[in-house]
Amino acid sequence: MAETRFLRDYSPYPFRVRETRLDVTLAPQGTVVSSRIEFERTGAGPLVLDGGTGLRTRSVTIDGAPVDAAHLAMTGETLTVAEAALPDRPFTFAAQVEIDPEANTALEGLYLSGGIFCTQCEAEGFRHITWYPDRPDVMAAFRVTVRSDLPVLLSNGNPVAQGEGWAEWHDPWPKPAYLFALVAGDLKAVSDSFTTMSGRNVALNVWVRPADLDRAGFAMEALKTSMRWDETAYGREYDLDVFNIVAVDDFNMGAMENKGLNIFNSKLVLASPETATDADYERIEAVIAHEYFHNWTGNRITCRDWFQLCLKEGLTVFRDQQFTADVRSAAVKRIEDVVTLRGRQFREDAGPLAHPPRPDRYEEINNFYTATVYEKGAEVIGMLKRLVGDEGYRKSLDLYFDRHDGQACTIEDWLKVFEDATGRDLAQFKRWYTDAGTPKLTLAENWDDEAGRLTLRFSQATAPTPGQPDKPARVIPIAVGLISQNGDEVLPTRVLEMTETAQDFGFDGLGSRPVVSLLRGFSAPVTVDRKMTTVERAILLAHDTDSFARWQAGHDLAMDSLVAMARGGSVDPVFTHALGGVLDDESLDPAFVALVLRLPGEDEIAAEIATRGATPDPDAIHQARDALAAELAAEHERGLSALYDRMEVPGPYSPEAGPAGRRSLRLAALGLLSRLDGGARAQSLWDSALNMTEKMGALAALVRLDRAGPALAEMEARFGGNRLVMDKFFSVQPMAAPPARAVPVASELAERPDFDWKNPNRFRSLIGGLAANHAAFHAGDGSGYDFVADWLMRLDPVNPQTAARMTTVFETWPRYDADRRAKARAALERLAALPSLSGNTGEMVRRILA
Ligand code: ARG
Ligand code: ZN
Numbered sequence: 001m002a003e004t005r006f007l008r009d010y011s012p013y014p015f016r017v018r019e020t021r022l023d024v025t026l027a028p029q030g031t032v033v034s035s036r037i038e039f040e041r042t043g044a045g046p047l048v049l050d051g052g053t054g055l056r057t058r059s060v061t062i063d064g065a066p067v068d069a070a071h072l073a074m075t076g077e078t079l080t081v082a083e084a085a086l087p088d089r090p091f092t093f094a095a096q097v098e099i100d101p102e103a104n105t106a107l108e109g110l111y112l113s114g115g116i117f118c119t120q121c122e123a124e125g126f127r128h129i130t131w132y133p134d135r136p137d138v139m140a141a142f143r144v145t146v147r148s149d150l151p152v153l154l155s156n157g158n159p160v161a162q163g164e165g166w167a168e169w170h171d172p173w174p175k176p177a178y179l180f181a182l183v184a185g186d187l188k189a190v191s192d193s194f195t196t197m198s199g200r201n202v203a204l205n206v207w208v209r210p211a212d213l214d215r216a217g218f219a220m221e222a223l224k225t226s227m228r229w230d231e232t233a234y235g236r237e238y239d240l241d242v243f244n245i246v247a248v249d250d251f252n253m254g255a256m257e258n259k260g261l262n263i264f265n266s267k268l269v270l271a272s273p274e275t276a277t278d279a280d281y282e283r284i285e286a287v288i289a290h291e292y293f294h295n296w297t298g299n300r301i302t303c304r305d306w307f308q309l310c311l312k313e314g315l316t317v318f319r320d321q322q323f324t325a326d327v328r329s330a331a332v333k334r335i336e337d338v339v340t341l342r343g344r345q346f347r348e349d350a351g352p353l354a355h356p357p358r359p360d361r362y363e364e365i366n367n368f369y370t371a372t373v374y375e376k377g378a379e380v381i382g383m384l385k386r387l388v389g390d391e392g393y394r395k396s397l398d399l400y401f402d403r404h405d406g407q408a409c410t411i412e413d414w415l416k417v418f419e420d421a422t423g424r425d426l427a428q429f430k431r432w433y434t435d436a437g438t439p440k441l442t443l444a445e446n447w448d449d450e451a452g453r454l455t456l457r458f459s460q461a462t463a464p465t466p467g468q469p470d471k472p473a474r475v476i477p478i479a480v481g482l483i484s485q486n487g488d489e490v491l492p493t494r495v496l497e498m499t500e501t502a503q504d505f506g507f508d509g510l511g512s513r514p515v516v517s518l519l520r521g522f523s524a525p526v527t528v529d530r531k532m533t534t535v536e537r538a539i540l541l542a543h544d545t546d547s548f549a550r551w552q553a554g555h556d557l558a559m560d561s562l563v564a565m566a567r568g569g570s571v572d573p574v575f576t577h578a579l580g581g582v583l584d585d586e587s588l589d590p591a592f593v594a595l596v597l598r599l600p601g602e603d604e605i606a607a608e609i610a611t612r613g614a615t616p617d618p619d620a621i622h623q624a625r626d627a628l629a630a631e632l633a634a635e636h637e638r639g640l641s642a643l644y645d646r647m648e649v650p651g652p653y654s655p656e657a658g659p660a661g662r663r664s665l666r667l668a669a670l671g672l673l674s675r676l677d678g679g680a681r682a683q684s685l686w687d688s689a690l691n692m693t694e695k696m697g698a699l700a701a702l703v704r705l706d707r708a709g710p711a712l713a714e715m716e717a718r719f720g721g722n723r724l725v726m727d728k729f730f731s732v733q734p735m736a737a738p739p740a741r742a743v744p745v746a747s748e749l750a751e752r753p754d755f756d757w758k759n760p761n762r763f764r765s766l767i768g769g770l771a772a773n774h775a776a777f778h779a780g781d782g783s784g785y786d787f788v789a790d791w792l793m794r795l796d797p798v799n800p801q802t803a804a805r806m807t808t809v810f811e812t813w814p815r816y817d818a819d820r821r822a823k824a825r826a827a828l829e830r831l832a833a834l835p836s837l838s839g840n841t842g843e844m845v846r847r848i849l850a
Helices: 210-215 217-234 277-292 305-327 328-351 373-405 411-422 534-543 547-566 573-585 590-597 602-609 618-635 637-646 657-673 680-688 691-702 709-717 722-736 741-750 762-770 783-795 800-810 819-834 839-849
Strands: 015-026 029-041 046-048 056-062 072-074 076-079 091-099 109-113 116-120 140-147 152-155 158-163 166-175 182-185 188-195 201-208 243-246 263-264 442-447 452-463 476-483 489-497 502-507 515-518 528-530
Touching: 029 263, 046 411, 056 076, 076 819, 091 709, 116 243, 116 263, 140 152, 140 182, 140 277, 152 166, 166 442, 182 243, 182 709, 188 210, 188 217, 188 328, 201 783, 210 217, 210 411, 217 243, 217 277, 217 305, 243 277, 263 277, 277 305, 277 534, 277 657, 277 691, 305 328, 305 373, 305 411, 328 373, 328 547, 328 590, 328 602, 373 476, 373 489, 373 709, 452 476, 452 489, 489 502, 515 528, 515 534, 547 573, 547 590, 547 602, 547 618, 573 590, 573 637, 573 783, 590 657, 602 618, 618 657, 618 741, 637 657, 657 680, 657 691, 657 783, 680 691, 691 709, 691 722, 722 741, 722 762, 741 762, 762 783, 762 800, 800 819, 819 839
Parallel strands: 015 140, 201 243, 243 263, 442 528
Antiparallel strands: 015 029, 029 091, 046 076, 056 091, 072 076, 109 116, 116 182, 140 166, 152 182, 158 166, 188 201, 442 452, 452 502, 476 489, 476 515
């Protein structure tokens, strides 16, 4: 069991590093790393360096002389040189260690992926490469020599020199070790260049395996768009002569912002119309932007310690969301982001893993790369921007970059910048960073007909979360508008600032009682409790000028019907009718209509039922959702069928928002229509489609009907050699299969020789795919829980990080019935009982079961 680290225990490192030199001679089993680190004392104490058990240490010297054994202590985790053995002036610590990249299946530190040497050092991977102060507040310039006979040798910064079998790199910008990277492989690049706002020329490369070269062009375009956007929107210019991106197949996360050398999961780089969906393209564009934006928010200004992770991640997610909103549709992007936030972060906040965006304790930092740190961290910045206004936000960010460039900062530094730039007191606002849990906002309306006055009485409450029983009131920006009964907007958006537990806001001079359009643009990450008739919701769905609130009204209508149906009730005709209005409205953006047509997912329905104080029944929820889809299809068959034909996108494929939106509406219609036509349209779309978006839309519909045999066989025949496409093959089947078929289907897939489960993408596709099939994972006989737990037991010793992350599929277990709870608990306890259980997974299971 790892020890708990506390934010309150922070103390500065007693040395500054003036420069770090590395000389790395690569070999699969015996890579030799020679380091020379120039230290300068800034405080008292011995020299303590981090390093892992995987380091075979050959020598340790100070200023060239071996350190006397009496002054040197090495444990599995640290190397300590006693104060007595350290000179008073600056000194050079040098070590030579040997490491084994081939044996590194945890994919942390230096490892091999398909013959490519690569690194992942965030958060604490550098200590698996050599002895070092592996903490983000120790920043240094790096000079690195890479030796290997592989053709492409890369590290951070600018290339200095190269020769036969070696290359030297220099990164002049001081950085923490977590931003170090090194790559060597037989790679080919799509290359281009970019002229920055001040006229400097930057060489750009996207490095991939030679066979993948024809699928790297889109990533390059996304990079150039991102670089220009950061100049225009934030005034941020790139600061090196080269920017390299490398795609590797084995990667625990999405991608990594190493200075000047971003390393990506290949699924977030490679795209062609035949192999990637519209959603893949959008995600690639967003993640390329995200990692690029880290160059300023993360790299030039980094985190003092890992408790501050949301300082860089929340801000960088916020920036990538702004970017996507700008280059695609802002309205659609906001709705998509809210759907993701609720599906992942609200879920986390409501369960045993709830933690604040800035946690104050952790055992294993890799377990805190969460939806709360990332997505809620971004929401908090959105609220801040709404409160200080666009101009205040811009002034604050300018001051942030000015004041803190080159530093390792805290959330306090960040908030101080806003206070200084805008004069606002943010003491209460800070709770959003330090307190866990999703506030529930309750609205009661009081209409005074005589006075023409509407009073909105808001109250807020946040349920206790682990370790935080009491939740004081937060400042909540509530954007509202008023819509008349005949659909006119009588009050445009106004932001109410709620600061108390209960608070009234009045609106005068109203001729008749309006409908309140609440939480426009999703102005705060809260849940809403209000009484509203279905007719009022239908008015908002038909007329609201705020597209988020408009979508929300439709979503609420669907949810109410689903919850009622899961309890044996029936669909509300007001909803069916209102939906018809949306289908007929040709002025609406097809992508928006597609979002309105997408019914709440089964997990979201279960969460809603739990919120309303009942126990969700996964089978009943599945049936209700099927039944609603079938009813909507029957009711609107003509409209949907017309839409399906009208939304066909002619001509060559383009991943842009316009055509992608039409395809998403077409596929949403297909999803409903396939409930009526036995899969005829889906089969014919599968047969004729030229792009992966339509193929996957058709395939999912066929799998749901259990009629996908021929399509799957064809997919395998054509794409058997393409790992990314085969990941889709492995995920769509367990995910979309009828619940009773899902575990057998997944078990059969797990037997295939190409189920390379040590590859995180492949593991997540199959095991994660099954866990995403709500009624299958929560099957009453416990087979879903057991299937996933068995695989986690197998993965944990090989790759603890990815195993630990996937335990979160169990985080909702407390919301189900006693029988399911007992089965989930038993599965988790089997996992917890593994004698060799990793610290990563151990922490997660303990927290989930607490
Ligand atoms: N900083 C990376 C990003 O946000 C994530 C890397 C996290 N890696 C990890 N092993 N926890 O893009
Ligand atoms: Zn990030």
